[in-house]
Amino acid sequence: MPSATSSKLRIAIIGAGPGGLSSAIALSELPDVDVRVYEKAGELTELGGGISVNHNGLKVLELLGLRDAVRGASTNPMVQRNAYTGEIVDAGQPHDPSNVYEARRIRRLVLQRALAARVPANLVDFNKKLASLEDIGADGVRVVFEDGTETTVDLVVGADGIRSLVRKHMYPNYALSYARQVGWRTLIPIDRLKHVPDLPLTTTSWWYGKAMSFWLSPVNEPPNLSDLEFTARVFNEPPIPGRTVSWGINVSNGEVFSRFTDVDPRLVEAFKQVPEGSWREFASFEGPVVDSLSAWDKLALVGDASHPSAGGFGAGSSFAMEDSWILARTIEYTRSKLMSAEPAEIVAGALKTFNTVRRPFYQAMWQFRQSQAKFLKEVGRKEYDDFDGDLRRRFASDGLGAKRGKGFLSFVYDSDIGKAWSEFLESDKT
Numbered sequence: 001m002p003s004a005t006s007s008k009l010r011i012a013i014i015g016a017g018p019g020g021l022s023s024a025i026a027l028s029e030l031p032d033v034d035v036r037v038y039e040k041a042g043e044l045t046e047l048g049g050g051i052s053v054n055h056n057g058l059k060v061l062e063l064l065g066l067r068d069a070v071r072g073a074s075t076n077p078m079v080q081r082n083a084y085t086g087e088i089v090d091a092g093q094p095h096d097p098s099n100v101y102e103a104r105r106i107r108r109l110v111l112q113r114a115l116a117a118r119v120p121a122n123l124v125d126f127n128k129k130l131a132s133l134e135d136i137g138a139d140g141v142r143v144v145f146e147d148g149t150e151t152t153v154d155l156v157v158g159a160d161g162i163r164s165l166v167r168k169h170m171y172p173n174y175a176l177s178y179a180r181q182v183g184w185r186t187l188i189p190i191d192r193l194k195h196v197p198d199l200p201l202t203t204t205s206w207w208y209g210k211a212m213s214f215w216l217s218p219v220n221e222p223p224n225l226s227d228l229e230f231t232a233r234v235f236n237e238p239p240i241p242g243r244t245v246s247w248g249i250n251v252s253n254g255e256v257f258s259r260f261t262d263v264d265p266r267l268v269e270a271f272k273q274v275p276e277g278s279w280r281e282f283a284s285f286e287g288p289v290v291d292s293l294s295a296w297d298k299l300a301l302v303g304d305a306s307h308p309s310a311g312g313f314g315a316g317s318s319f320a321m322e323d324s325w326i327l328a329r330t331i332e333y334t335r336s337k338l339m340s341a342e343p344a345e346i347v348a349g350a351l352k353t354f355n356t357v358r359r360p361f362y363q364a365m366w367q368f369r370q371s372q373a374k375f376l377k378e379v380g381r382k383e384y385d386d387f388d389g390d391l392r393r394r395f396a397s398d399g400l401g402a403k404r405g406k407g408f409l410s411f412v413y414d415s416d417i418g419k420a421w422s423e424f425l426e427s428d429k430t
């Protein structure tokens with residue numbers, strides 16, 4: 001554990017998800033830092049199957065030295081279909097093999113392992129669950145774990161996910177709300193699906209129904225297309241009383257399939273081929289972006305801890321990595337300006353800049369979600385006079401799920417965190 005008498009900047013990262021691991025990479029590359037990661041789980045585990053990495057994610061992975069280590073399948077063309085008839089309502093953008101920043105679908109474990117492999121050896125302590133934090137003034141923050149051990153650091157990075165305990169210390173009254181969406185996710189060996197005529201196995205497809213959608217996508221780099229990711233989602237789902245865990249719950253094939261018996265026969269056959277015991281349930285929760293991504297001049301939030309957004313626009317891991325890279329830059333930059341300052345002053349200055357650069361981004365995302373609330377309620381209704389016509393109109397106009405790959409939510413998916421940082425440095429000169 002970082003020692004309280006160390007002359008280095010002492011940093012404790014809570015959580016070893018994409019946010020914690022990328023923070024460990026970016027922060028440990030700085031000179032004169034003593035970084036440790038504390039993860040409550042016993043090991044890194046795969047939760048959920050596939051994950052999308054868009055242009056913004058590939059840009060930050062490049063900065064972390066990992067762009068080529070995170071291999072998967074292109075999500076272009078991303079074909080949009082009617083879930084009852086299978087008819088194509090939007091053919092998507094063609095695949096461009098020359099574009100190294102083209103969005104990919106990868107196995108979540110591939111991302112986690114690539115990040116973990118780049119974290120210096122022995123930096124992560126597993127089975128270390130944060131219990132509490134205490135501001136001890138000029139000495140920093142006392143970090144206490146559930147096993148009774150503790151450490152003292154200058155900076156705590158809260159990378160502890162959507163139900164962040166670090167956030168709880170900053171905002172005791174912060175409340176998540178259930179987004180009325182539930183998804184079931186699995187991977188199906190492609191060999192089990194080859195007999196299904198015209199089921200797309202090598203390209204990504206969305207299939208939309210009433211108050212539901214399906215996502216089918218390869219997750220491995222071609223030609224090794226061994227698994228197809230299959231996600232079924234419902235909207236306007238009533239809350240489950242007493243449910244406190246929201247991600248990765250085991251559900252039986254029967255429980256999932258019973259909701260979707262009236263869809264295109266190709267989807268029905270795909271449901272039948274799911275290996276029993278492999279469905280995992282994910283209920284979506286969300287909350288407003290916090291007023292500040294830092295507190296006490298000693299705590300910072302990265303990733304889902306600061307902006308719980310019901311699945312993170314399918315890009316939450318990338319946001320977490322972007323936060324981490326920026327956090328490291330702000331420390332580097334503040335040190336270069338304050339040269340011989342005490343760690344506390346450097347951390348305070350860095351966190352101010354961290355907020356300046358990152359919070360407007362999350363504020364814009366939250367505003368976008370608010371603007372979509374009416375639309376989501378509308379698409380989540382069960383009755384339609386003309387479902388197919390409505391779906392086609394949806395893809396010809398704005399809305400969540402529409403215009404994917406055509407500049408939709410460009411400020412999110414097409415962003416370049418390196419450029420954003422250069423722009424900040426430019427503006428800070430003036």
Ligand SMILES: Cc1cc2nc3c(=O)[nH]c(=O)nc-3n(C[C@H](O)[C@H](O)[C@H](O)COP(=O)(O)OP(=O)(O)OC[C@H]3O[C@@H](n4cnc5c(N)ncnc54)[C@H](O)[C@@H]3O)c2cc1C
Nearest residue numbers: 015017018019040051052130160161303304314315316317
């Ligand atoms: C259904 C679903 C689909 C998604 N699809 C995508 C996608 O396609 N692309 C994408 O980029 N993102 C996607 N996301 C979002 C993505 O999973 C998250 O945004 C991302 O995991 C956030 O990373 P994180 O490091 O902030 O938090 P997490 O991944 O949640 O990691 C937090 C870590 O902190 C640990 N922890 C928690 N509390 C403590 C404690 N008290 N002490 C110590 N350790 C603790 C946890 O065990 C965990 O390892 C999806 C999410 C869901 C639910």
